[in-house]
Amino acid sequence: MDESKGKIIDLHKIIDPRGNLTFVEECRDVPFNVSRVYWVYDVPAGESRGGHSHKHCKELLIAISGSFTVSLDDGKTLDKILLNHPYQGLLIENGVWRTLDDFSSGAVCLVLASDYFEEDDYIREYDEFLKDQECL
Template identity: 25%
Template sequence: MGKELMETTLRGSELLKLEEFGDERGSLIALEALKNVPFDIKRVFYIYNTNPDSPRGFHAMIDSYQVMVCVNGSVDVVLDNGTERQTFPLSSIHQGLFVDKMIWHEMHNFSEDCILMVLTNNPYTEEDNLIGYENYLEMIK
């Protein structure tokens, strides 16, 4: 699909390299469905103005994929596929973290200036969120 991986990661996730274009006028990074984002984008949202001591997430998406890009500041994203758990520090606009459906995710250590942009393949529905780690482990068995 034209995506370039930065490194091998936890099964169910990929760290994507986002290509920068620029000249003396400035720089640009484009996110394009089915090119450097491996799905058709249906929703984009930002997490910002967070409390550094208040982690977020703690759920899995049942039928949605995500790409997370830290467009400012930094955050640690913890992903868990039921057998492996890995922390991905995000602090560069040049990388996107692909999170497959049914991957547990948590966000920790938000910098005060963090802006985390998230692209998904589905509009939001409450039914798509799997809350509770024990519920998650039961569902993936």
């Protein structure tokens, strides 16, 4: 995977016979201040999430339960990453089109975002995204 789009980050994993524990610390494990946390769940079979790019916001996606595939597109190449370990996160840079597909039953995607929600930060039309990429 091209690291200008994103990269897998191994998170802390404490193995314990009573149950494992994983944690993430702002500005240590995640290279930004966390301004927003949200999660995506109960995605019906065959449905997709994402389908947008951010102008400024960076995100860390974690499959805290189940699995799903993340497609990262910079307008030139497409990478597909399976997220299925709760001790790994996918850091997604701004300016990258992302789509989440193939959710397993019971999958939960936790997202740590660098910015508060701001509709103006989103590019929701793929043609507009491609046009912006040409200007870079």
